Amino acid sequence: MAEDLIARIGAALAEVSPSDRRPIYRRLSDLLARELRQGPAGTRLPSERRLARELGISRVTVRRALDELSAEGLVLRRRGARSAAAVRLEKRLSSLTGFSDELRNRGMRPGQRWLSRQVVLPAPSEALALDLAPAEKIARLERVRLADGHPIAIERAAVPLAYLPDPGLVGDSLYAILAEGGTPPVRGAQRIRAGLMSGRDAELLDSRPGAPLLIVERRCFLADGRPVEFTETRYDGESYDFLTELQPQNGTYQSEMA
Amino acid sequence: MAEDLIARIGAALAEVSPSDRRPIYRRLSDLLARELRQGPAGTRLPSERRLARELGISRVTVRRALDELSAEGLVLRRRGARSAAAVRLEKRLSSLTGFSDELRNRGMRPGQRWLSRQVVLPAPSEALALDLAPAEKIARLERVRLADGHPIAIERAAVPLAYLPDPGLVGDSLYAILAEGGTPPVRGAQRIRAGLMSGRDAELLDSRPGAPLLIVERRCFLADGRPVEFTETRYDGESYDFLTELQPQNGTYQSEMA
DNA sequence: AGTCCGGCCTGGTACATACCAGTCCGGCCC
């Protein structure tokens, strides 16, 4: 068991490509993550000292890799006992994978249908969210998100024109365009609430007025704190949900039931 | 500025109480967190080397503290430039504060009304979620959560009897009881979806049938992976929402719009 | 005044060492 794992990881570490800029600890944590995902929960890892010795790296570097895995919830660590594969949990809501990747993870085919991509005056909520000067225009992108050809969400994104002068340029990914323009979002915040479908919602989502909605408002920021995007997404509540994991904090479990 | 900050932190580190079991890095990160929360976003911290020198600790320890702050989204770090206070974001959904604390943060008074606390046979979903043997009973706790005296959520928790032999013992906090019994949950997962109120929901929540609900299912685990709790909470969708932040990962921003 | 470059400062990675707190397991005793 442990011999096989160490041999596989050692071989993978030894044949790293020159274009791979990941530090050792990142490479090790990625390799260990793959192993952990393929094995049963509860599997014990080799000790830190053994990994360090047999892989020819420092124990501190091994610990750094395990710190990453622990932060991602993939290992459970306890002083005096070897680290073990954690019970496997779903992806964290706070680090949502791309919408398309998320659907693929669920075995579905992603798609989209553009409703509009235009330069407009902002709605009051958009102006407020984006800290806009009076009469400042925005790029607004509206589309229906599909899963296996079925509509599951209506998405409306607003971006200041300074960052997206031509909304027509956006293909699949707004973020790719923003990154190319040198203004990648680095942080964001979301509000999740429940609502009921309007007539328009129902029409676009092939549902009925009054059906449940999950409404997500998202605001994203540049590295210097300026808001770069404000998006509202209305998910068909009968077709979609969010999964998230709960992390211990400061050795104490924080919970709704405190 | 930096002199004041270093003096305050140095003084606080020097007068630590013997009962304080936190390691140095944790103490430093807690102290820095408090400073960062009280100052404007964008404020620059002293360099790692200066903090280490003037506080009389190792730079590696300083880095460890800053790693924690970075993971919590309180600082932005960039090679070659001093770390800065990040734009302040709301609490992470993945580390929900206690329900009561959350309400207090919103300036509301928390409360509750017990519907039942009893030993029962589990519903199929509960049996599945808790990996129960056939005919194994559970403790089930059902209550309405109040904010300023108004009902906002219906909560139904199921716990295997092995961990909670007497549900009547639960006052405000199920988790406190579990911790006292030596079986504290250390991890969990949640599913968030939208729904519509039933007649019973509407009656308990002073609303109307068909009104929107935010439904949260939570499953929590012991350190060894055994499930210890399965809870469904039905929030009045017109009174409550979730706030969450988005984190960069691996230097690349993950997003729904990828 | 504007631009460029070099030096210094900054954060990031990796290594090594020492020591402490906790866990596990085998051996011994009842």
Place this chain on the structure above:
DNA sequence: GGGCCGGACTGGTATGTACCAGGCCGGACT
């Protein structure tokens, strides 16, 4: 067989050092 204890092993904390990649700022030059 069961319980206890000690030793070996484990993870956790803290320190120090070396070096690299990137950013900032002041001085020189145009």
